[in-house]
Amino acid sequence: MTWYEWITLCSLGIFLGTSLFYALRLIRLGKPVDKAPASGSVAPAVRYSMSGAMNPAKKESAYLHLPTYGAGILYHLGTFLSLLLFFFIWMQLPFSRMPVLILSGFLVLSSSCGIGILIKRGWKNELRALSNPDDYISNILVTLFQVGTFLALSIPELLPFYFLETSILFLYFPLSKLKHVIYFFAARYHLGFFFGRRGVWPPGNG
Amino acid sequence: MRIANSEMGTANSELTREQILKGLEPLGTNGDSKLLTHLNSCVHCGLCAESCLFYLATKDPRLTPARKVDLVASIYKRYHTFSGKYLPGLVGARNLDTATADEMVDLLFGSCTGCGRCTMHCSIGVDISYLVSVGRKMLSNMDLVPSTLQSTVKAAIDTGNNMAIPTADFVDTVKWMEEEMADEVGNPEASIPIDQPGKRILYTLNPREPKFYPLSISAMAKIFYMAGESWTLSTRMYDVTNYAFFSGNREEAGLIANRLWKEMEHLQCESLVLGECGHGTRAFRWESPNYLDRGVPFPVMSSVECIANYIREGKIRLDPEKITEKVTIHDPCNLVRNGGVIGAQRFILEQFVPDFIEMIPSGADNHCCGGGGGMLSMSEYNERRIGAGAIKAEQIRKTGAKIVVTPCHNCVDQLIQLNAAYKLDVKIQTMAEIVAEALII
Numbered sequence: 165m166t167w168y169e170w171i172t173l174c175s176l177g178i179f180l181g182t183s184l185f186y187a188l189r190l191i192r193l194g195k196p197v198d199k200a201p202a203s204g205s206v207a208p209a210v211r212y213s214m215s216g217a218m219n220p221a222k223k224e225s226a227y228l229h230l231p232t233y234g235a236g237i238l239y240h241l242g243t244f245l246s247l248l249l250f251f252f253i254w255m256q257l258p259f260s261r262m263p264v265l266i267l268s269g270f271l272v273l274s275s276s277c278g279i280g281i282l283i284k285r286g287w288k289n290e291l292r293a294l295s296n297p298d299d300y301i302s303n304i305l306v307t308l309f310q311v312g313t314f315l316a317l318s319i320p321e322l323l324p325f326y327f328l329e330t331s332i333l334f335l336y337f338p339l340s341k342l343k344h345v346i347y348f349f350a351a352r353y354h355l356g357f358f359f360g361r362r363g364v365w366p367p368g369n370g
Numbered sequence: 371m372r373i374a375n376s377e378m379g380t381a382n383s384e385l386t387r388e389q390i391l392k393g394l395e396p397l398g399t400n401g402d403s404k405l406l407t408h409l410n411s412c413v414h415c416g417l418c419a420e421s422c423l424f425y426l427a428t429k430d431p432r433l434t435p436a437r438k439v440d441l442v443a444s445i446y447k448r449y450h451t452f453s454g455k456y457l458p459g460l461v462g463a464r465n466l467d468t469a470t471a472d473e474m475v476d477l478l479f480g481s482c483t484g485c486g487r488c489t490m491h492c493s494i495g496v497d498i499s500y501l502v503s504v505g506r507k508m509l510s511n512m513d514l515v516p517s518t519l520q521s522t523v524k525a526a527i528d529t530g531n532n533m534a535i536p537t538a539d540f541v542d543t544v545k546w547m548e549e550e551m552a553d554e555v556g557n558p559e560a561s562i563p564i565d566q567p568g569k570r571i572l573y574t575l576n577p578r579e580p581k582f583y584p585l586s587i588s589a590m591a592k593i594f595y596m597a598g599e600s601w602t603l604s605t606r607m608y609d610v611t612n613y614a615f616f617s618g619n620r621e622e623a624g625l626i627a628n629r630l631w632k633e634m635e636h637l638q639c640e641s642l643v644l645g646e647c648g649h650g651t652r653a654f655r656w657e658s659p660n661y662l663d664r665g666v667p668f669p670v671m672s673s674v675e676c677i678a679n680y681i682r683e684g685k686i687r688l689d690p691e692k693i694t695e696k697v698t699i700h701d702p703c704n705l706v707r708n709g710g711v712i713g714a715q716r717f718i719l720e721q722f723v724p725d726f727i728e729m730i731p732s733g734a735d736n737h738c739c740g741g742g743g744g745m746l747s748m749s750e751y752n753e754r755r756i757g758a759g760a761i762k763a764e765q766i767r768k769t770g771a772k773i774v775v776t777p778c779h780n781c782v783d784q785l786i787q788l789n790a791a792y793k794l795d796v797k798i799q800t801m802a803e804i805v806a807e808a809l810i811i
Contacts, residue, residue, distance in 0.1 A: 189406070190403050190406065190407065193401060193402065193403035193406065194403065195403075196402075196403065196404045197660075198659075198660065199659035199660050199663065199664065199665050200655065200656045200657070200658075200659040200660065200666070201659075201665065201666060203710045204710065213495065217490075217495075223490075223491050223492075223493065224417075224420055224421050224491040225415070225417035225418060225421070225491050225492060225493040226417075226493065228417075228420050229417050232415075232417065233417070233493070236415070236493070285414075288416075289431050290416050290419060290431040290434060291414070291416045293431045293432070293437075294414050294416055294431070294434065294436050294437060294440060295414055295462075296414075296459075296460070296461055296462030297459065297460050297461075297462075298453075298460050298461045298462070299413075299414050301460075338452070339452065339453040339457065339460070339461070340453070340461070341412075341413050341414070341461070343410060344410065344411055344412075344413050344494065347407050347410045347411040348411065348494055348495070350403065350407040350411075351407050351408060351411045351494055351495040351496055351497070352495045354403075354404045354407055354408070354495075354497060355489070355495045355497060358497065358500075362656065362708065362709060362710040363710030363712075364706075364707060364708075364710045364712070364734050367734070
């Protein structure tokens with residue numbers, strides 16, 4: 165392994181270790197306790213929370229902000245794709261030209277979405293007032309990760325840059341709001357638990 | 371250092387170390403996965419803004435739900451996370467100091483009703499109203515609850531009802547309403563039972579009823595009478611409200627709730643029917659078992675569900691020709707979005723209201739009227755409350771309805787004020803009032 169791969173391996177360890185720590189801490193804390201007799205069921209409500217309630221037609225945060233919402237979805241898909249490709253690149257799995265073009269095209273699009281979201285954050289009063297440096301840094305690192313991924317797919321000379329940037333992202337993860345990747349699912353579970361017991365979700369119960 | 375505990379509930383003097391420590395207590399996440407989750411979930415996307423009536427009415431970027439979450443989460447980060455402790459500027463972590471506490475009072479008490487609409491629409495699923503309630507608990511621990519709200523809680527604790535109505539006055543009002551009801555049903559023997567043990571139902575009221583709207587007492591009494599119900603009021607504990615639920619003081623909320631539990635035991639009634647009060651219903655039905663750390667040993671239902679049951683069981687009949695005007699319904703957030711009573715009120719109105727129209731949005735997605743969260747008791751925020759009510763006023767206006775029904779006396783109060791402020795020219799009624807009007811006697 166090269167020196168930069170060793171650095172990346174160490175940072176990946178920190179990234180995975182802290183992710184596991186956050187996830188296990190949540191699991192260890194267990195389900196919330198509610199002594200009030202339930203009006204509805206938790207399981208279908210949690211399923212709804214993870215599915216139907218996420219439908220863009222059900223959420224003002226989506227249907228009132230379709231360009232931002234759409235950009236956010238593409239940006240997240242680009243991030244997960246980049247994470248997957250990181251392992252492919254590291255293992256030096258061969259890609260034929262057409263998949264590289266398609267994947268790169270998607271990553272160009274998703275990273276553009278990231279840049280768009282970054283510009284919006286700096287541009288809009290409400291968002292600028294709400295933001296802290298982490299909001300910008302997290303976006304920049306993830307966008308660079310996506311850009312680095314599609315560049316690394318085509319230009320092997322850039323691999324040291326790609327691995328170093330990825331290492332920085334992995335090391336930054338536990339300090340930042342990027343942790344929401346773990347807490348997102350827990351938040352949806354808790355919402356399902358709350359609205360499920362009260363008979364609000366799934367809709368049609370009350 | 372001086373203790374901050376001003377009239378306005380603002381920390382206009384420096385917080386003591388003891389206050390800060392007490393204020394930080396609710397942020398201890400050991401053992402609480404819900405708190406840990408929601409404190410770490412917000413990504414500052416800001417897409418929740420349009421789901422908040424305070425932001426919608428003012429377009430003030432300070433009033434977005436995300437800012438309220440950030441206020442609480444930034445303190446959590448400062449004291450409980452590595453980055454917040456060592457790199458506070460990076461993640462926007464804040465000390466719990468006078469300036470932060472002042473902002474918390476203004477945003478968490480003065481700009482949020484805890485309606486939870488933003489929670490449902492949050493792109494992540496952050497329980498924003500829950501975090502606001504955590505922030506309120508922090509302020510309560512620091513003795514920074516606005517004095518107007520705290521005095522309402524104190525009245526309930528000291529006198530047994532939040533309006534400090536003397537028992538003799540209450541009994542007089544009930545006796546007066548008894549005469550009204552007996553006249554209406556044409557039976558001089560018809561009564562409103564008080565303090566009678568062994569009845570099937572103990573019924574509770576919002577103290578606004580004996581104080582300002584006594585006819586809503588006779589309306590529900592009329593429904594009970596026609597249903598042949600075995601029921602009673604209590605003079606010792608008839609107050610369904612629990613403003614400590616709003617102030618964030620769990621101990622005081624438990625104390626108030628416990629009185630109702632004890633009165634149920636004292637009168638040995640079978641079921642508790644909670645009068646038309648959204649937060650009161652939520653505080654007792656959903657929160658009190660957790661305040662008191664025990665399950666409810668008796669059935670509890672809202673009066674809306676009780677009326678719906680009477681209709682289903684054929685115990686009362688309603689005249690579909692009595693109400694001729696267009697009717698809409700306002701869904702109280704604590705009863706509907708946070709309490710799951712969504713269909714019962716619609717089922718009732720379907721039985722006898724030929725011209726019914728829903729607001730858009732409605733049900734669990736309905737906009738708050740602006741009077742929740744203890745706002746009605748905090749007179750210092752009156753202007754903001756009425757301003758935020760513009761969203762509800764516009765909703766009502768768009769329906770073209772002449773009658774707005776809402777099963778919550780807090781909402782009734784706010785809607786009456788909105789009616790005047792926005793010249794809506796509508797009649798505001800509780801569910802019991804409109805049902806009593808249409809009862810076939």
